[in-house]
Amino acid sequence: MQMKEVASINVFQRGNEVLNFLETNSADVVISDLQMPEMNGIQLTAKIHEKFPNIKVLILTIDDEPPKIRQAISAGASGYLLKDTDKTELEEAIKKLHQGLPYYSEKVLKIITTGEKDKSLIDKELAQLSAREIDVLKLIAQEYSTNEIADLLFVSVNTVESHRKSLMKKLDVKNVVGLIKFAMRHKLVE
Incomplete structure (x- = not known):
């Protein structure tokens, strides 16, 4: 099967706009982020998979x-790329x-088979923290x-x-639970 030239590219901000478009227009591939207002990319993927099973969904996200990756695949995503991908890989996908x-x-x-991020990504996340911030974390x-932390340090x-x-600002988390999840994910605590 030879790939057709791209007839048009439509850009939408909300999942409902995509679904409305697909009701009256054809598409082969939908590229979606996970973060969208009103309906996230996983919800959109599930609805496309249910209503339009022939349309493939490619998640392109940070x-x-x-x-999240497993949820997207379970919802019906046929592909998943991180936004640091280059143009050639996006075209290949x-x-x-x-x-x-x-x-x-x-x-x-690698992430879905090992459950871990690339070590260089982890190192980059930790590199933004000072030694004292890591101690506090x-x-x-x-x-x-x-x-107790004040006394210990x-x-x-x-x-x-x-x-x-x-820490909350640098790691973009909303509360202490987010800090704990980050610490566990990066194996700072057992």
């Missing part, structure tokens, strides 16, 4: 968490999906209170709070 074959980048395959993940309670806020 989200490299193993559970679209061709494979158009041929009815799945396509997952090497990074994604480890103690938070071990369920020490702010006062010989610093003030305000200093511990400052480190906690800095």
